[in-house]
Amino acid sequence: MDIKERRRSALAEGDQITADLCDIVISGQDSDGTGTVLGHPCTVQDAEAELDQTTCECGQWSGVPCGWRGPSEQMVVVEFMPEVLRESHRAARNSGQYPHNGAVHITVERKCAQLIIANDPDWAAIL
Ligand SMILES: [Zn+2]
Numbered sequence: 001m002d003i004k005e006r007r008r009s010a011l012a013e014g015d016q017i018t019a020d021l022c023d024i025v026i027s028g029q030d031s032d033g034t035g036t037v038l039g040h041p042c043t044v045q046d047a048e049a050e051l052d053q054t055t056c057e058c059g060q061w062s063g064v065p066c067g068w069r070g071p072s073e074q075m076v077v078v079e080f081m082p083e084v085l086r087e088s089h090r091a092a093r094n095s096g097q098y099p100h101n102g103a104v105h106i107t108v109e110r111k112c113a114q115l116i117i118a119n120d121p122d123w124a125a126i127l
Contacts, residue, residue, distance in 0.1 A: 080124035
């Protein structure tokens with residue numbers, strides 16, 4: 001098991017994240033000159049963050065982030081065309097290909113994706 005997996009299993013079992021489960025260890029010397037671990041910056045929150053928690057990026061489309069956070073398997077990637085580029089694509093009658101056309105990929109929660117597509121069917125698509 002690598003250190004990440006050990007952290008995950010420690011978390012799953014409700015254990016503390018101890019220094020031996022942390023990549024970054026602040027070490028120093030004791031008064032008797034032996035090396036010692038003084039501490040480590042890993043917290044349970046860090047370990048949870050590592051458990052594939054992703055923030056919904058729908059705010060890049062709507063301007064107002066929904067604040068949803070969750071596992072990435074509940075998310076989909078949406079491609080949309082930023083408002084400022086739409087006019088030139090309309091004029092060219094060709095919206096081109098990502099990424100050359102300026103389209104943006106965002107990772108959003110499924111409900112947000114459906115909302116985006118429902119409101120912006122011509123310029124957004126779920127990938
Ligand atoms: Zn969202």
